[in-house]
Amino acid sequence: MADALRVALAGLGTVGGGVIRLLDANRDLITRRAGRPIEVVAISARDRTRDRGIDLSRFAWVDDTSALAAQDDVDVVAEMIGGSDGPALTLARATLAAGRGFVTANKAMLAHHGLELAELAERGNAPLKFEAAVAGGIPVIKGLREGAAANAIGRVYGILNGTCNFILSKMEAEGRDFAEVLAEAQALGYAEADPTFDIDGIDAAHKLSILASIAFGTRPAFAAVQAQGIRHVLGADIAEAAALGHRVRLVGLAEAGPHGLFQRVHPHLVPFDHPLAHVTGSTNAVVAEGDHVGRLFFQGAGAGEGPTASAVVADLIDIARGVAGPPFAMPAALLAAPTAADSGERRGRAYLRFTVEDRVGVLAEIAAAMRDAGVSIESLIQRGVTVEGHVLVAIVTHEGPERCVAQALERLRGSQSLAGQPLWMPILG
């Protein structure tokens, strides 16, 4: 039996605790699969005294987290602190610079500093792995980086935030509105007290920028992701989408085209016959479209102690087995700086919802704005549904450039007929 792989854990929250519990539960199995034991030798977290329900006395406690990088008896540091900068980044830099392996679930850090960390990993000949950073327990990083490696990828997209999908599914199943369901999700622990990162699409955007980098051979470009979350989706939008044969899902989508890299997180209408339409609750799912393999679909738990720990330990097993390979699927020096594609040129169908005053001439004004901007209307529905005294008008456009829809909305800006911001959602094609 080869020597154990010696691991230091930084951060002992849900994920860190889960890693210890998983390694305890499946110790023998993991040793057989990894070809050697995987042993936690040191731990570090903010609060030494908190009861985590695990016997931590068998591990060396290190007060200064960043010191884990320099411990001679450590082969790999697994970081589960979180945060794009601060202690997690300090630890990542120091660990990789010291030539030690680094495993992380930290999507924000990779989205912002992925290129730098990949360069450090290569320079130090140290593995850098982050399966847990995207879509929790689903091996989608591995699926893209290795499983689909023979393919030029056209698009990669998916449901990357379990909180949003939980909320949208619940709004759909129970016909309720966003604010109410969010409050319930917070009470149940499915949403954070400050849910901004989740519901405004930031978390999904972090993950999307990592997937895009691997899929397209570009540097992670979080700043270029257009992100809009689900705050403005009404129960009535979900009902209207259903009547049109669609479900509303927060989809992160990246596409490489002749005009550059397009990355967007936005609520979409997804047709019933698309696999993403059947992803409910806090489940995540990712689709990758390859030029030879066609459409690959991965689905599973996107968060939670067990699934996230499963992904972290899978990375540790890879390292124990001696599995190498560049973090973003090709050497950092070959990753291109992406040009952000202009979304105005994108063609597609779209859903538009207006909240309007209930009076003569409103529909004519909307229809005229569409016509003048060159937007062709496939269907327009006003069902007499009222929200706070206003009427909802839903429009589905024919396929056309997004630029035209944006122009139509611009023409309507400030109109006395509109009682609030219109909601635009692309229809997944």
Add this chain to the structure above:
Amino acid sequence: MADALRVALAGLGTVGGGVIRLLDANRDLITRRAGRPIEVVAISARDRTRDRGIDLSRFAWVDDTSALAAQDDVDVVAEMIGGSDGPALTLARATLAAGRGFVTANKAMLAHHGLELAELAERGNAPLKFEAAVAGGIPVIKGLREGAAANAIGRVYGILNGTCNFILSKMEAEGRDFAEVLAEAQALGYAEADPTFDIDGIDAAHKLSILASIAFGTRPAFAAVQAQGIRHVLGADIAEAAALGHRVRLVGLAEAGPHGLFQRVHPHLVPFDHPLAHVTGSTNAVVAEGDHVGRLFFQGAGAGEGPTASAVVADLIDIARGVAGPPFAMPAALLAAPTAADSGERRGRAYLRFTVEDRVGVLAEIAAAMRDAGVSIESLIQRGVTVEGHVLVAIVTHEGPERCVAQALERLRGSQSLAGQPLWMPILG
């Protein structure tokens, strides 16, 4: 740039030709991802003169396929000949014994000789990879062997044969019967002239035995797979299943339990809300249930030139990157010889369909046989549907041991009331 990975291709049918075309199409991309070029240096096939639409003059042609194993300028042999024994097996043994890598899409060979080949690979310190052998382009071998490696797997199951799923989907969509749709599938090239391996579940059983080995750390045990195909499924069964909220799918399922390893390929009723129910056409899909990760779901193209070539080249890229690891997820010496679990003890709900004479007392006879065997009936439907002058009776049982259902069917054997063999299908729980 490191030296090229030098590959010999054995077999130039659809898959072999596809590998050459893929390597040509994505040469630069693959070189960047693999860290070195992947070059075909030699080829061998039965017929040198056949026009394959590819310029083969740039490769060294080798008449004796088995000689590829001994060529000093070859690092890896990719075998796409097929067949569990014969030239493919000779080549595999010789290649691995010579310490060269071996990549194959040959599920039959792995199902029958997987243990021996894994042992040879370990002895020769040579990579043995077979992503293309199961579920075509879907990276499910990698997903199980690496992505889910931290988990004890409870069950692994899925739709493993595209031909059967194509036929069942078409029967479902068009309300037609098996023989008619099979003939059409053969005319379209979706089914072989001799479709036995596909429609009788043998091909799915080969694949299931490979998945089970990886999931449960057991030796591939093809002989222990209970296999029944889709020949006996009527259009009326599919309609009845739909009325009950289910679709009929040929599911290969392996489960590790206290009584041993259970492996079966059989048509199942799959509830509408299960992801497998939405897998249509020749698509494949695999579910793995891990103790920490929960339910992982992989879906994609299960066959065809592009997807299969994608999987073969993914294996070559892994080898070029220096990715190691045991073929069946743990060293061959640690793979346990599985005990086959007795299916009689399995508990579940089931669908039973009887084709009966249209006369007094038939239902009473069936109901009595069920009662006497201890089978509890959840619903019994006789809709007046006649097939060739006979009447169909469909029963759904409450959950209970399969043994009891088998006893009930045994009691009815030879009954003058039955116009043919009853069809039993488990309901996926």
